[in-house]
Amino acid sequence: MSFTFSKKEKLKSKKRIEQLFAEGKSVSTYPLRLVFMPCQFEENTLAQTGISVSKRHFKLAVDRNRIKRLMREAYRLNKATYFNNLSQPYAFMILYIGKDKPKFDYIEKRMQLLFEKFRSHISEK
Numbered sequence: 001m002s003f004t005f006s007k008k009e010k011l012k013s014k015k016r017i018e019q020l021f022a023e024g025k026s027v028s029t030y031p032l033r034l035v036f037m038p039c040q041f042e043e044n045t046l047a048q049t050g051i052s053v054s055k056r057h058f059k060l061a062v063d064r065n066r067i068k069r070l071m072r073e074a075y076r077l078n079k080a081t082y083f084n085n086l087s088q089p090y091a092f093m094i095l096y097i098g099k100d101k102p103k104f105d106y107i108e109k110r111m112q113l114l115f116e117k118f119r120s121h122i123s124e125k
Helices: 014-023 061-083 104-124
Strands: 025-029 032-038 047-053 090-096
Touching: 014 032, 014 090, 025 104, 032 104, 047 061, 061 090, 061 104
Parallel strands: 047 090
Antiparallel strands: 025 032, 032 090
16 A cells, blocks of 8 residues: 555445444544444455544534544555555544544554554454
């Protein structure tokens, strides 16, 4: 995997997102929560990822967009380290469940912990 977050790696299908929340499993590392599910894609990708921030906690779109931008950057920088050895493709949704505006360093550390939890969770099975 390269250090990019291309269009084919983004989770956009409404059906797949609904299925992910209905059938997927999750791991959390406050203030992030990862919902994941193994699935097959038409494109040749190992993972499709969506990122979401609650409108309830961040009323201004400027704040939500900033947090999503930080989360996408942390994901982009760390995905090659954690997802190169996946045995099957996964769909991911990363949710920000905190109530305060984070800094990039904090988000990146928490994202790494989240990916570690994910890897340990799938290696158990």
